[in-house]
């Protein structure tokens with residue numbers, strides 16, 4: 568069985584500029600190859616993710632790195648511009664993300680798992696779930712009108728390093744592992760942190776995780792997801 572994304576509009580909602588590479592870029596690439604429209608919404612600027620020497624404009628540097636990576640993937644990019652550690656699930660923040668949904672009109676949203684390790688990932692997860700429901704509700708006003716098609720389907724992404732995440736299904740991204748690495752290579756400011764005691768070498772993490780999920784699914788490389796199976800939220804494929 569091979570899932571086809573040809574009629575889809577797939578939006579990944581991630582916390583930081585380099586999260587999509589690790590968790591969902593292969594799936595986005597496959598969707599695009601099928602003919603889907605794809606986009607990434609990055610919630611935080613990555614403005615505090617740096618090592619010595621400190622750069623004053625790290626948020627701008629990371630935004631430029633993210634644009635370069637999105638260009639390789641061929642994805643539209645939305646940036647909501649919240650500061651690292653300053654992202655909370657509040658109504659104003661929900662409305663910012665609702666407006667992104669109403670502009671891109673996703674049929675499928677990929678969101679961080681609630682169990683992911685980082686507080687910004689957890690808040691992004693809660694915001695994506697809330698926005699994916701309220702984007703279709705006329706009572707919640709933003710600049711653009713409510714999505715007529717109704718709430719998009721929601722898939723939870725794997726966690727960084729696979730901790731506390733039981734895969735529901737796998738997407739074979741063997742053909743796109745190299746693309747994921749090329750995208751990751753755009754994030755020079757983060758790759759430079761590879762020797763920090765509190766930071767894993769990202770390329771190794773990406774390869775190890777993609778191959779480990781691939782091993783579980785009998786393919787070279789895979790990305791793992793769970794369906795959001797709440798009332799009115801799952802789709803048949």
Ligand SMILES: [Zn+2]
Nearest residue numbers: 582583586685
């Ligand atoms: Zn992150």
